[in-house]
Amino acid sequence: MYKRIMVPTDASEYSRRAIITGLELARKFQAEVVLLFVSYTPEAYWGYNPAYTVFEIAKDKIEETAEQTLIASLKGIDVSDVTLKKKIIQGHASTVILEEISNENIDLVVMGSHGYGPIAGSVLGSVSQRVLRKSTCPVLIVK
Numbered sequence: 001m002y003k004r005i006m007v008p009t010d011a012s013e014y015s016r017r018a019i020i021t022g023l024e025l026a027r028k029f030q031a032e033v034v035l036l037f038v039s040y041t042p043e044a045y046w047g048y049n050p051a052y053t054v055f056e057i058a059k060d061k062i063e064e065t066a067e068q069t070l071i072a073s074l075k076g077i078d079v080s081d082v083t084l085k086k087k088i089i090q091g092h093a094s095t096v097i098l099e100e101i102s103n104e105n106i107d108l109v110v111m112g113s114h115g116y117g118p119i120a121g122s123v124l125g126s127v128s129q130r131v132l133r134k135s136t137c138p139v140l141i142v143k
Contacts, residue, residue: 001029001107002025002026002029002031002107002108003029003031003032003105003107004031004032004034004104004105004106004107004108005022005025005026005029005031005032005033005034005106005107005108005109005110006033006034006036006097006100006101006104006106006108006109006110007019007022007033007034007035007036007109007110007111008036008037008038008093008097008109008111008127008131009035009036009037009069009070009073010037010038010069010073010093011069011072011073012112012114013112014112014113014114014142014143015073015111015112016073016077016112017112017142017143018110018111018112018140018142019035019073019074019077019110020077021110021140021142022110023077023078023079023082025108025110025140026082026083027081027082031083031107031108032082032083032084032085033082033083033084033085034085034087034100034104034106035070035073035074035084035085035086035087036087036088036089036096036097036100037066037069037070037073037086037087037088037089038089038090038091038092038093038096038097039062039063039065039066039088039089039090039091040090040093062090063088066088067088070086070088087100093127094126094127094130094131094134097109097111097127097131098130098131098134098135101135101136101137102136106137107137107138108137108138108139108140109131109135109137109138109139109140110139110140110142111127111128111131111139111140111141111142112128112141112142112143113128113141113142113143114128128141
């Protein structure tokens, strides 16, 4: 039924629960899991502004932080006997997730109901809500 399952993660407890659920489904359906971390950039949320160059973070530092997030997301979770593809993409989380659904031929998205978000506390759940509304494939929200 499902051949490719995407699990977006931000290493929050909700996304870790989604990873576990996604892996269980992948085992059941012998599917591949695409674990996606969308790396935050100010431009993705507020557009380009020359003032950002004052606080510019080196690209390698962003990639290192993203790798650490994927490691933290999987810490203590058994990923054996599942084909796992890790992806890191910079941009706006919901936009990237929706694009990757098409790019990766995703059959199911499994994601947490809430995450850390760019402004913790004020937009909790907004990424999940947008993906749920605009996705072209089924979306399973894990609480």
